[in-house]
Structure formats: C-alpha cells, structure tokens
Amino acid sequence: RPEQGDGAVVAERQTAKVVPPPMYQVVLLNDDYTPMEFVVMILQEYFKRDLETATQIMLKIHHEGRGVCGVYSKDVAATKVELVLAAARRGGHPLQCIMEAA
Numbered sequence: 001r002p003e004q005g006d007g008a009v010v011a012e013r014q015t016a017k018v019v020p021p022p023m024y025q026v027v028l029l030n031d032d033y034t035p036m037e038f039v040v041m042i043l044q045e046y047f048k049r050d051l052e053t054a055t056q057i058m059l060k061i062h063h064e065g066r067g068v069c070g071v072y073s074k075d076v077a078a079t080k081v082e083l084v085l086a087a088a089r090r091g092g093h094p095l096q097c098i099m100e101a102a
C-alpha cells in the first residue's frame with residue numbers, strides 16, 4: 001500500500017506473519033522416594049526459582065501429584081527435561097520429568 005507509506009506496509013506484513021512459537025510446560029511428577037531437598041535444588045538450579053518459590057512448587061507437586069516448573073520453547077523444554085532426568089539418575093532418585101504442550 002504505497003499510499004500508506006513504508007511503515008504501514010511493514011506493520012501489516014508483521015501482523016500477518018509473526019506467529020508466536022508453540023510453548024511447552026516442563027512438569028515434575030511426584031514419587032515416594034525422591035527427597036524434598038533434591039526437588040527444591042532441581043527447581044533452583046534448572047528452573048531458576050528462588051528458595052521460597054522452589055519450596056512452594058515442590059510442596060504442590062508432593063500434594064497434588066504434579067506441578068509446572070516453567071514454560072519454554074520446545075528445544076529449551078526438551079533440554080531441561082534431559083538435564084533434570086540426568087541429575088536424578090546421577091543422584092539415584094526416581095524423579096520423573098516430562099514436557100507437554102502449554
């Protein structure tokens with residue numbers, strides 16, 4: 001639309017083309033064996049939560065069976081799942097971590 005000027009053309013094309021990337025929740029699942037302190041450490045280390053927030057999320061998982069640790073792009077979410085599972089296995093804990101479409 002030359003009559004509207006270049007800025008209007010650029011704005012219109014962006015409105016049509018810029019689609020937000022699909023996002024994924026990284027979810028921790030409860031179990032009877034992983035220590036609470038280990039889960040809090042995971043939330044601080046891999047999800048950048050402060051001690052108070054990490055403790056709240058851990059207790060929510062403990063009571064409700066699962067909890068969202070964070071929401072990320074697909075690649076970042078998949079990497080976090082792998083890092084958490086590797087840390088859990090290193091520690092000898094059965095902690096399970098999954099990702100699902102947000």
Ligand code: TYC
Nearest residue numbers: 028029030031034035036061
């Ligand atoms: N239920 C565990 C316990 O009582 C604690 C726990 C919390 C384990 C969250 C896993 O994702 C989890 N030690």
